[in-house]
Amino acid sequence: MQWDIFCKVIDNHGDLGVCWRLACQLAASGERARLWIDDATALNWMAPTGCDGVRVIDWCDPVAVQRAAAEPAPDVLIEAFGCEPAPELIAKFAEAAAAGNAPQRAWINLEYLSAEPYVERLHRLPSPVFKGPGVGLTKRFFYPGFTPATGGLLREPDLAQRQALFDRARWLQAKQIPWQEGERLVSLFCYEPPALAALLEQLAAGPTPTRLLVTAGRATRAVEACISNGKTATPTSSGLGALSISYLPYLTQPDFDHLLWACDLNFVRGEDSLVRAHWAGAPLVWQIYPQDDDAHHTKLGAWLDWLGAPPSLRLFHHAWNGQGDTPLPPLETQGPWRETALAARERLRAQDDLLAQLRHLVAGKS
Template sequence: MTIDLFCQVVDNYGDIGVCWRLAQQLNESYPVRLWVDDLSAFARIEHHIDPTATTQIVNTITVLSWEVASELQPAPIVIEAFGCDLPADYLGQMPQHTQLWLNLEYLSAETWVEELHLLPSPQPNGISKYFFFPGFTAKTGGLLRPSSYNPASTSTALPAWQSMGLSAPTTDRIAFVFPYPNAPLSVLYEALAQHPESWTVLLAATAPDPQLSSYQKERLTIQRLGFIQQADFDALMDYADLNIMRGEDSFVRAIWAAKPFIWQPYLQEQNTHLEKLQAWLTHTPFDRAIQQLIYDWSSLQLNADQLLKHLLHLSDWQQQCRNYAHNLCLQDNLATQLIAFCSQKCQKAVK
């Protein structure tokens, strides 16, 4: 039973980041063909990808460009990530070959997700498409989780600093910062500079250039990251003392790092992103002060004293994050639930 997983790169790296993780986990059960419309973006997080090759095998997974969609027979199981529109020629061939079609939706903690999870939707080509929602509760599809993950023994291995173009930090603490452009980074720099311990900020390639005062330049070490491999990205999150992450892929991986973290959702009109953020926060075991801190980061109301207060009690914050990761591990992960659902539906189709 082959799975075709389609990824349309919209937000540069979040979409392909999720799909690459998912493809590798699904491939442990069924052969996977990963279709990607922007191989150049993929190559920036996976150095084995050749952006000029329309067909290639990486980590035993067949990676295909959308350009060849009309040349190959659709798989028995088709997963479209985040509601991407499948190629027209491929859609036309699906009724003869495909038993199950799923739309893997964006992650949300909002209550309506539980109501729509696994509902079918008839499509013009005659196949029903099922909506599969990741989530934080037992009534959703769960979260992508690293294989053999154990929250009691999260990795603290030294990252490969030199291969990432970095010098090994010599400061007391490390902050890994992958923000959206509107993030209140000036507040972060002010709080870190006032902290009694020294800090290195690992700043993602897409972040704005830091604007530091003379005092902050003396107190902080800033290292600018280039585009790094997904495995290196994960290693930095596991090693850092504070992670500030954006989007969906890095958000979920920050949860499993079990380190103090702030999540910034994608900016939306009418502050819809803040509603999404609040829905998630209410599902966490974080105390009200930590919840307010994370909310204020995205609502741009955070002040340096507020952040510094929590940085001075990192061990308490980290324990809350460890407890959260442990609680979420009680739920079957996304790949496991997807495989179970596909097996169930395909067995019924055969009967």
């Protein structure tokens, strides 16, 4: 079947990251995928070699839109994260649906990831279209999630096998990361967390040698700002005391997975990296995307509840996400934090992955 995925980049590359993974998994399973994107710039480093079976279309190019409107309509139309396709493309889809020549034709509204209770209530619900070029059709909500009553998480069929074969030392050497045996590895993919300076201080003063692997972009700028503005005692990029810092270039999606597999603790942000950190199975700390009305705190709490986070991990998340005046507790890479991460991964592995559930919905529409 032909699947069209529509994605508008809001910021921080997460929306594109999710949609690109979905498109690639569709292609790997024998489907045809077109990814409509208004800004594909990040694919230059996220997926520089592209993917066989995935066609990227510039949503802002009127010529590309006209050409696609002249082609056969897709069997499945996916609106990712509330974006709306061009009216002429919806009209083409509606015309094909009315002709009835593709009984599995489906219109899916792919929503954001959350562990909040409403996700189970709304997952798979129909949404009739009452106006516009798609009038008379019905969309269906598809909510990714962490429980069997939701749409699950993106997971490639061979992910566990690839991770089992991963050689940490070889990958670190290939990336020219000066790691030494016995040095704790911590990845940092974040926005500008309020407790960042406190984390750097804690790592520098700690008893365990730690190498902080800082991802390119906002995380690098945030760490450099802490150091240059004197918010932390760490004076140089080479670190102080027990802390050493390595600044990474932008990583492809496979190499971002490798980074998470290589580390003893992963700091992640947004949606796509949270899912990949769960599959890594190492202890993780999530910086949730901040919202003005603090609604993200409710979302964070729901995820911590599902996770069964021990008190120390819950308090660390509160401090990391600026919730209250909680001081930053000591971080852990073993014990309850690691046990919690491994248990969560096993629960998720026992559930159907997102693509399997999405294909089931398309086939049954119920």
